[in-house]
Every structure is written in C-alpha cells, then in structure tokens.
Amino acid sequence: MITFTYRYKIKPTKQQIRKFDQYLDICRSVYNFAHGERKAWLESRKSRIDRCSIVSEYIIPADATFPSYKNQAKALTEAKKKFPHLKLVNAQALQQVLKRLDKAWSDFFKIPERGFPRFRSKNRFRSFIFPQLLKNCLDNGRVKLPSIGWIKIRQSRPYPMGFTPKQFQVVRRASGYYLMIVFQSTETVPDPIPGKISLGVDAGIENFIGLSNGKLIKSPRFLRNQLKKLRRLQRQLKNKIKGSNNWLKSVNKIALFHEKVANTRTDWLLKLAHHLCSQADNIFVEDINFNSWSKGLFRKQSLDSGIGSFINQILPFVAWKRGKYFEKVNKDFSSQECPVCRLYTGKKLLHQRIHECQYCNTVLPRDVAASLVIEQRGRIAVGQPVSNQIACGERGAGVLQLTLFDLVTAY
Numbered sequence: 001m002i003t004f005t006y007r008y009k010i011k012p013t014k015q016q017i018r019k020f021d022q023y024l025d026i027c028r029s030v031y032n033f034a035h036g037e038r039k040a041w042l043e044s045r046k047s048r049i050d051r052c053s054i055v056s057e058y059i060i061p062a063d064a065t066f067p068s069y070k071n072q073a074k075a076l077t078e079a080k081k082k083f084p085h086l087k088l089v090n091a092q093a094l095q096q097v098l099k100r101l102d103k104a105w106s107d108f109f110k111i112p113e114r115g116f117p118r119f120r121s122k123n124r125f126r127s128f129i130f131p132q133l134l135k136n137c138l139d140n141g142r143v144k145l146p147s148i149g150w151i152k153i154r155q156s157r158p159y160p161m162g163f164t165p166k167q168f169q170v171v172r173r174a175s176g177y178y179l180m181i182v183f184q185s186t187e188t189v190p191d192p193i194p195g196k197i198s199l200g201v202d203a204g205i206e207n208f209i210g211l212s213n214g215k216l217i218k219s220p221r222f223l224r225n226q227l228k229k230l231r232r233l234q235r236q237l238k239n240k241i242k243g244s245n246n247w248l249k250s251v252n253k254i255a256l257f258h259e260k261v262a263n264t265r266t267d268w269l270l271k272l273a274h275h276l277c278s279q280a281d282n283i284f285v286e287d288i289n290f291n292s293w294s295k296g297l298f299r300k301q302s303l304d305s306g307i308g309s310f311i312n313q314i315l316p317f318v319a320w321k322r323g324k325y326f327e328k329v330n331k332d333f334s335s336q337e338c339p340v341c342r343l344y345t346g347k348k349l350l351h352q353r354i355h356e357c358q359y360c361n362t363v364l365p366r367d368v369a370a371s372l373v374i375e376q377r378g379r380i381a382v383g384q385p386v387s388n389q390i391a392c393g394e395r396g397a398g399v400l401q402l403t404l405f406d407l408v409t410a411y
C-alpha cells in the first residue's frame with residue numbers, strides 16, 4: 001500500500017469561505033466540549049473518596065464510564081437532535097473531530113512529552129477532514145467536497161496516476177485555504193536494497209551536515225537571516241489597538257512571514273535530500289533524538305535549520321521515493337572514533353572542530369570524520385566490506401555553501 005499526500009491551494013468563493021469558517025467554528029466547539037467532558041471526568045476522580053478536592057470539581061457518579069470515543073460519538077448523534085446547528089456540518093467530518101481528540105489523548109498517555117491536550121482557540125483549530133469521498137470527486141482544476149460541492153483549485157501538479165483519493169483535509173493558513181488530498185494505491189513496492197556507493201551523513205553543529213565524501217554543508221539561517229524584518233513587523237503590531245482591523249492585518253502579516261520562512265526551509269531541505277540521493281545508493285545517518293537538541297544549547301539553530309525533520313522525515317522519504325537504501329546506525333562515540341585506524345581518540349570539546357588522530361595522524365574536519373565513521377558502521381550493518389584505506393587526500397574536505405541554484409542544477 002502506498003500513500004501520498006498532495007497539497008493544492010484552493011480558490012473558494014466568498015460563500016464557500018463562509019461555509020468553511022462555519023465548519024471550523026462548529027468543529028472547534030465540538031472538540032472543546034468533548035475535551036472538557038473528558039477533563040471533568042478525569043478530575044472528578046482525582047481525590048480520594050473520603051476527601052474533598054481543594055479546587056471545586058464536577059461531581060460525576062462513580063459508575064459513569066469514561067467518555068471514550070465510542071461514548072462521545074453516540075452522544076454526538078443524540079446532541080444533534082437537541083442542537084440542530086450541528087447538522088450543518090458533514091456528519092463524518094464531525095466524527096473525525098472526536099477521533100482527533102481521542103488521538104490527542106491517547107498520544108499524551110503514550111508520550112507524555114507531547115503535553116496534555118488543550119482547549120483550542122480559533123488560531124489553533126485550522127482544519128477539518130472528510131474521511132469519505134464522493135465518486136468522481138476530482139476534475140481538472142476543481143474538486144468536489146462532500147456536502148459543500150465543487151471548489152476551484154490551483155492545480156500546481158497533476159493528480160498521481162493509478163492512485164485513488166481517500167481523504168480530503170481543508171486547512172486554513174495565513175495565505176489562504178489549502179486542500180490536502182490523501183492518495184492511495186494498493187500496489188506494493190519492495191523496500192530498496194543496498195547498492196554500491198554509500199554516503200554517511202552526520203548532523204553537525206557548526207555545519208548543517210557533514211558528508212563522508214568530504215563535503216560540509218553550511219547551516220542555513222532561514223529565520224535568523226530575516227529577524228530584522230520579523231522584529232519590524234512585531235513592532236508594528238505593538239502599536240496597533242488589539243482587536244482592531246489594522247491589528248488583524250498586522251497579525252496576518254506576521255503569520256504570512258512565518259509561513260514563507262517555513263516554505264523556504266522545506267523547499268531547501270527537499271532539494272538537499274534529492275541532491276544527496278543522486279550521489280549515492282545507500283544513505284546512513286545517526287540515530288539521534290533531536291527532541292533534546294531542540295531544547296538544549298542548539299535550540300535556535302536546530303529549530304531554524306530543521307535538522308530533526310530532515311534526518312527523521314524528509315531524507316528517509318526522499319530516499320524511499322528515489323529507491324535508495326536508508327538506514328540509521330548507532331550514534332555512540334561516532335565523533336570519538338578515528339575513521340582511518342578506528343581507534344578511540346577521546347572526547348572532543350564543542351569548540352574542537354578538527355579531528356586529529358594521535359595514532360595515525362589523520363587530520364579531518366570533525367563532522368567529516370564522524371560521517372566517515374557512520375558510513376563504515378552502515379556498511380558493516382548491511383554486510384559490505386569496509387576498507388581501512390581512506391584516501392583522505394582524495395576526499396578534499398572543504399566547506400560547501402550550497403545555494404538553491406546549486407541544488408536545482410545538481411539533480
């Protein structure tokens with residue numbers, strides 16, 4: 001089974017925009033109500049039966065079951081009789097809201113770092129889903145949404161051949177409305193098998209990544225390059241009266257700015273991933289938990305460059321799409337091992353940017369040395385021979401500043 005999500009910008013009429021906003025409002029109210037119900041149930045069970053809670057809680061009978069997805073979906077059908085405005089929204093789209101809440105709750109209990117689900121304000125509730133589609137809902141330049149009808153789209157790319165659309169998601173962003181279409185195909189693709197040429201990729205600190213072919217790719221500074229502009233926009237916002245029309249315009253400008261930065265980042269990362277994939281058959285990376293990076297010392301840097309999403313999502317996806325073998329290898333001591341003699345050379349301090357081996361006198365940039373170690377570990381993992389003779393002279397190391405233009409022409 002192959003699943004792709006395609007994103008298209010949609011061009012709704014004024015009437016359709018009103019309808020979308022109404023959908024979002026109703027879905028959000030259902031979400032918040034259902035969330036409140038769950039929260040109240042949980043809190044009513046917090047204190048022991050012979051004690052009183054310090055804060056006031058709802059008293060919910062002891063035999064009342066937890067408002068699970070199933071219970072809440074049943075209650076929703078009942079609620080529609082009492083509150084007819086709920087019927088304005090497509091029934092399945094409304095059910096999806098409860099599913100989404102259910103997922104947020106179960107995610108929290110599985111991965112507590114995600115945080116407890118929150119009530120959603122207007123800004124934090126920006127999409128709704130149609131899980132079932134009508135027949136022949138795709139046409140050139142337009143799509144048919146269940147219970148809304150035909151909507152014009154900007155068809156920036158053709159629909160994929162041999163795939164059937166499974167789900168629509170309407171998303172509101174600062175630059176307008178978008179439609180995410182989930183396409184599915186029942187065909188299966190065999191997983192890529194390891195090829196001849198390997199490439200080790202090391203997530204660097206000073207550089208974005210180091211490659212085992214000796215190249216270093218500089219950290220992009222998408223947001224940090226434009227901080228001046230952001231500060232100016234934020235200053236403008238401060239001088240406006242909160243809630244006024246000009247204030248709203250200003251808020252939208254800042255949201256647009258962030259959207260543009262995010263788009264530029266994704267574009268660059270995708271192009272870089274393609275660039276790497278066209279150089280090798282096997283791509284090996286370190287198995288790093290980037291969550292701790294984004295909280296620690298390199299917070300600003302790693303969030304701005306998007307290194308975590310590059311290694312964990314974009315690169316594996318592009319590698320799979322291009323039929324390249326991708327694997328994560330053990331990260332331990334990758335920067336403390338010498339790639340040539342494979343001896344332990346000791347811990348490096350953060351400012352030490354050069355790997356200097358005291359046993360074989362190899363001198364390499366730190367990130368390149370680490371990526372060579374990663375490549376060797378990857379080769380061992382797939383059962384390929386690893387030669388000790390790394391011609392360091394041939395692998396001319398140097399910092400490479402890739403511009404978008406280089407990346408476009410590279411593949």
Ligand SMILES: [Zn+2]
Pocket residue numbers: 338339340341342343357358359360361362
């Ligand atoms: Zn050495």
